[in-house]
Amino acid sequence: MWNRLNLLSGKRKYLCGLTLLLLGGAICAAFSMTGNDDFNIARREILLRNIGHELLLKSGDSTSRVLPVEKISENEYQVRFEKELTFQPDYLVNTTRRLLAKDPLANNYVVNVLNGGNTSATYGYAISPNKKDDIVPCRGRVQPSARYRIDFKFKPADVIAAKNGYILGSLPFLAFVGFIFFRSVKLRRVLPDGQHTNTFTLGSVLFDAKNRKLIINGKTMELTGTETRLLHIFASSPNQTIERSRLQKELWEDEGVIVGRSLDMFISKLRKKLDFDPNINIVVVRGKGYRLDIRC
Numbered sequence: 001m002w003n004r005l006n007l008l009s010g011k012r013k014y015l016c017g018l019t020l021l022l023l024g025g026a027i028c029a030a031f032s033m034t035g036n037d038d039f040n041i042a043r044r045e046i047l048l049r050n051i052g053h054e055l056l057l058k059s060g061d062s063t064s065r066v067l068p069v070e071k072i073s074e075n076e077y078q079v080r081f082e083k084e085l086t087f088q089p090d091y092l093v094n095t096t097r098r099l100l101a102k103d104p105l106a107n108n109y110v111v112n113v114l115n116g117g118n119t120s121a122t123y124g125y126a127i128s129p130n131k132k133d134d135i136v137p138c139r140g141r142v143q144p145s146a147r148y149r150i151d152f153k154f155k156p157a158d159v160i161a162a163k164n165g166y167i168l169g170s171l172p173f174l175a176f177v178g179f180i181f182f183r184s185v186k187l188r189r190v191l192p193d194g195q196h197t198n199t200f201t202l203g204s205v206l207f208d209a210k211n212r213k214l215i216i217n218g219k220t221m222e223l224t225g226t227e228t229r230l231l232h233i234f235a236s237s238p239n240q241t242i243e244r245s246r247l248q249k250e251l252w253e254d255e256g257v258i259v260g261r262s263l264d265m266f267i268s269k270l271r272k273k274l275d276f277d278p279n280i281n282i283v284v285v286r287g288k289g290y291r292l293d294i295r296c
């Protein structure tokens with residue numbers, strides 16, 4: 001007879017394994033995103049330096065340097081220059097939009113141009129994913145020469161949304177892998193954990209439950225998983241009546257659907273595989289169930 005407690009324990013074990021698989025996959029995805037962050041940050045700093053470079057060239061300066069980009073906070077950067085320069089707001093806006101379009105996480109940001117040590121903005125504008133929401137004032141006015149610093153502040157929600165998208169996008173694949181793993185383990189399982197009796201002698205037949213086989217006079221006959229479970233129930237209680245409802249429950253409870261005629265079909269298949277030995281028979285006990293008769 002199947003050990004129900006062991007069966008439930010086994011199910012819990014595999015469910016825990018599936019949960020750990022999904023959790024591990026999500027953690028791996030998160031760590032992979034950390035690596036992508038480092039790459040994207042380095043790439044963004046190069047784009048920002050390139051903006052400074054093009055501004056210097058536009059102002060007629062091809063010799064002075066763009067100083068190292070300073071990261072002010074998680075989503076804020078500052079571009080500084082070695083010498084004074086002048087700039088046209090139109091050119092700054094267009095250059096910024098063109099170069100930052102190469103950064104997949106930079107489509108929503110605010111730019112402020114600061115003059116020297118002054119913390120107030122000499123010029124500023126905001127770019128949004130939807131162009132009609134852009135805020136770009138005073139585009140036609142050329143700014144006087146000064147030691148400018150350009151502050152770029154990116155919206156954090158865009159970075160978070162991109163991370164979540166990568167992680168959530170990987171979950172369906174992980175769920176599919178987990179489902180295949182769980183189903184393959186379930187199909188391979190013949191007996192529950194802790195079941196030590198794997199072979200039975202039924203008359204002249206040796207029933208190998210672990211390997212799903214009947215061995216008759218040295219010849220082997222294969223059994224399906226359902227046939228194996230059904231014969232195991234009978235072999236564990238020979239010459240005893242087993243209720244039909246119990247057989248159905250123990251065979252198909254995990255499947256969620258019990259079809260009444262399915263039991264009769266598998267009983268018929270087992271009878272055909274055992275009928276070469278007249279001392280073995282599965283008989284109907286009317287109004288109750290079935291019994292495996294084994295005569296000496």
